[in-house]
Amino acid sequence: MATLPLATGVGWVVSPVIKLMFEKVQSYISTQYKWQSNLVDDLKKLETILTEILLVVGTAERRRTLDCNQQALLRQLKDAVYDAEDIMDEFDYMFLKANAQKRKLRSLGSSSISIAKRLVGHDKFRSKLGKMLKSLSTVKECAHMLVRVMGVENFSSHMLPEPLQWRISSSISIGEFVVGRQKEREELVHQLLEQSDKPESRSKGARSTSLEVITIVGNGGIGKTTLAQLIYNDKRIEDNFDMRAWVCVSHVFDKVRITKEILTTIDKSIDLTNFNFSMLQEELKNKITMKKFLLVLDDVWYDEKVGVPINADRWRELFAPLWHGAKVIKILVTTRMGIVANTLGCATPFCLSGLESKDSWELFRRCAFSTRDPNEHLELKSIGEHIVQKLNGSALAIKAVGGHLSSNFNYEEWNRVLKSGLSNEKDIMTILRLSYECLPEHLQQCFSFCGLFPKGYYFEPDMLVNMWIAHEFIQDRGRTYGSLTSTGKSYFDELLSRSFFQALRYGGTVHYVMHDLMNDLAVHVSNGKCYRVEANEPQEIFPEVQHLSILAERVDLLRACKLQRLRTLIIWNKERCYC
Structure with a gap:
C-alpha cells in the first residue's frame, strides 16, 4: 500500500452525522405530539450539546494535521457522537413503530396522544438518553480542551477551506477523451499485430501456438490502464483478433477467478457453476482453438513472499491452455513492478513514463478549465502551469487536482493548492489526499466508505448508492427514495468526474473501478472506522470498527470479536460481495 505523510488529518468525517442528528432532534422537538416535559428538556439539551460539539469537530476536521494528543481527544468526541447516534437510531425505530400502530388503531378510536405518551414514556429509552447526555456533557469538556490544545491562533495556517459554494459540476466521463500517448499506442499496437497477421509455420515437435507477452511497466497513476484500454479498443486490434479478454488481476493471484473472468469475457452466456480449475482450463482450451486471442492482464503484482520460481510456476500453470490449439496468443500486461516482466518471460518491458509537458497541460486544461478559455484567465493559467x-x-x-480546481475556480484556492498542497512533489498520495480533503463532507463519507471493497472490484453504481442511502450519507431534503437515488447518483458522477472512480471500457462493456492508489487512500482516511479483512491480513479486528468487509474464508475471525459499533458487514468471495 502506498504511504501517506506521517502527520495526518482526522480521517473518517463525523460532521455529517452530527448535522443529521441535529436535524432529527429539531424535528422531534417540533413534532405534533405532546411530549413529556422532561423528555423535551433532554432533547433540547442534546440539541445544544450537539451544536457545540459540531463546532469543534467541524473545525478539527478542516485542519491539515493533528498531533497524537489532538487525535486522541477527537476520537473521544467521535465515539460519544456514535453512541448518541445509536440511541437516535433506536428512537427512530420506536417512532416509526408508534406511527404504524397509530394508523392501525385509529379505527379503534385510539388517539395519537395516547400513542405518543406510550412512546415517549419508554423507560429504557429515557434511561439511555439520560446516560448519553451525561456522557456528552463530559465529552463537551474534552471539546473545549481540544480547542485550547489546537490553539485558535493557529487555525488559519492549517485549516482547509470550507467548500461553501459546492456545485455538482457537469462531469466529463473518464474515457471520453485521452490526451497524448499516441506514440506509445502506435508502438504497442504494432508489436501486437507484428506476428498475429502472419501464417504460422509449424513443424513437428514444435509448440502449436505462438505466445508473446508484452509488459507495460510504470508508476501508479501514470496511465498504464488507460493506454491498455486504448490498445484493446483500437479498431485494428478488433479486426485482427478473433477473441479478446480483459482481466484485472490486482494484488491477490487467484487462478480460478482469473480463468473464469477470461471465459465469461469470451462467452457472456457461459455457466461455470461447479467448475473446478481443471475443467475451467479444458473449457478455455476448447474456446480458443484455432483462434487469434488477445488477453489483457491489468495491474499484475509480484508475490514477494514466495519468490521468483513459484511466481513463474503460477503463471505457467495459468497459461497452459493457451499453448494448445490457438493460432496466435498475445498477452498484454500492465504492472508497477519490473520483476513481473521477467517472471512472465518478457525480455524487454515497455517502460511508461509521465505525460509530456504539452500533454500534461492539455489534460489539466480540459479538467480544470473545462469549456473556459485559459487566455481569458491569465492569472489562473499561470498558476495552473x-x-x-x-x-x-x-x-x-x-485529473484529480484539475477536477477539484474546476469546481473552485478562483485565485485564492488555486494559489493555495500551488503553495500548500504539493510540498512533496514525488508523493502522489499527498496530491490525492489534497483532492479528498477539499471534497464536501458528505462526499468524503461516500468515498471513504468504498475502502471496504477489494482492489479491482467492479462497482455497481445503483447498489453503492443504495448502501449510501441506508447509512444516511445522502443529503436530500425530499427524503423520498426517488429523490435520494437521484442525489446519490449525482454524488457518484461527481466522484467519477474527479477520478475517485474510473470508467474502464473494453468492448461494449463499462466497468467502474477505483484506482489502487484511490483504494489505498479510502482505507487510510477511514481511520479504522472501515476495515477490510483480506487473505493475508492480521487476525485482529478492532472493536471500534463500524464498517467491516471480510473474505468468506476468514469469517471465523468474527467469532472472537466484540463489534459493538458495527453498522455494515460485507462478506465477499473472490467473485462477488454479499452485504
Whole structure:
C-alpha cells in the first residue's frame, strides 16, 4: 500500500452525522405530539450539546494535521457522537413503530396522544438518553480542551477551506477523451499485430501456438490502464483478433477467478457453476482453438513472499491452455513492478513514463478549465502551469487536482493548492489526499466508505448508492427514495468526474473501478472506522470498527470479536460481495 505523510488529518468525517442528528432532534422537538416535559428538556439539551460539539469537530476536521494528543481527544468526541447516534437510531425505530400502530388503531378510536405518551414514556429509552447526555456533557469538556490544545491562533495556517459554494459540476466521463500517448499506442499496437497477421509455420515437435507477452511497466497513476484500454479498443486490434479478454488481476493471484473472468469475457452466456480449475482450463482450451486471442492482464503484482520460481510456476500453470490449439496468443500486461516482466518471460518491458509537458497541460486544461478559455484567465493559467510542473506527468494526479480546481475556480484556492498542497512533489498520495480533503463532507463519507471493497472490484453504481442511502450519507431534503437515488447518483458522477472512480471500457462493456492508489487512500482516511479483512491480513479486528468487509474464508475471525459499533458487514468471495 502506498504511504501517506506521517502527520495526518482526522480521517473518517463525523460532521455529517452530527448535522443529521441535529436535524432529527429539531424535528422531534417540533413534532405534533405532546411530549413529556422532561423528555423535551433532554432533547433540547442534546440539541445544544450537539451544536457545540459540531463546532469543534467541524473545525478539527478542516485542519491539515493533528498531533497524537489532538487525535486522541477527537476520537473521544467521535465515539460519544456514535453512541448518541445509536440511541437516535433506536428512537427512530420506536417512532416509526408508534406511527404504524397509530394508523392501525385509529379505527379503534385510539388517539395519537395516547400513542405518543406510550412512546415517549419508554423507560429504557429515557434511561439511555439520560446516560448519553451525561456522557456528552463530559465529552463537551474534552471539546473545549481540544480547542485550547489546537490553539485558535493557529487555525488559519492549517485549516482547509470550507467548500461553501459546492456545485455538482457537469462531469466529463473518464474515457471520453485521452490526451497524448499516441506514440506509445502506435508502438504497442504494432508489436501486437507484428506476428498475429502472419501464417504460422509449424513443424513437428514444435509448440502449436505462438505466445508473446508484452509488459507495460510504470508508476501508479501514470496511465498504464488507460493506454491498455486504448490498445484493446483500437479498431485494428478488433479486426485482427478473433477473441479478446480483459482481466484485472490486482494484488491477490487467484487462478480460478482469473480463468473464469477470461471465459465469461469470451462467452457472456457461459455457466461455470461447479467448475473446478481443471475443467475451467479444458473449457478455455476448447474456446480458443484455432483462434487469434488477445488477453489483457491489468495491474499484475509480484508475490514477494514466495519468490521468483513459484511466481513463474503460477503463471505457467495459468497459461497452459493457451499453448494448445490457438493460432496466435498475445498477452498484454500492465504492472508497477519490473520483476513481473521477467517472471512472465518478457525480455524487454515497455517502460511508461509521465505525460509530456504539452500533454500534461492539455489534460489539466480540459479538467480544470473545462469549456473556459485559459487566455481569458491569465492569472489562473499561470498558476495552473506551475501546478502541472509539480505533478510530474501523472495522469491520475492531474485529473484529480484539475477536477477539484474546476469546481473552485478562483485565485485564492488555486494559489493555495500551488503553495500548500504539493510540498512533496514525488508523493502522489499527498496530491490525492489534497483532492479528498477539499471534497464536501458528505462526499468524503461516500468515498471513504468504498475502502471496504477489494482492489479491482467492479462497482455497481445503483447498489453503492443504495448502501449510501441506508447509512444516511445522502443529503436530500425530499427524503423520498426517488429523490435520494437521484442525489446519490449525482454524488457518484461527481466522484467519477474527479477520478475517485474510473470508467474502464473494453468492448461494449463499462466497468467502474477505483484506482489502487484511490483504494489505498479510502482505507487510510477511514481511520479504522472501515476495515477490510483480506487473505493475508492480521487476525485482529478492532472493536471500534463500524464498517467491516471480510473474505468468506476468514469469517471465523468474527467469532472472537466484540463489534459493538458495527453498522455494515460485507462478506465477499473472490467473485462477488454479499452485504
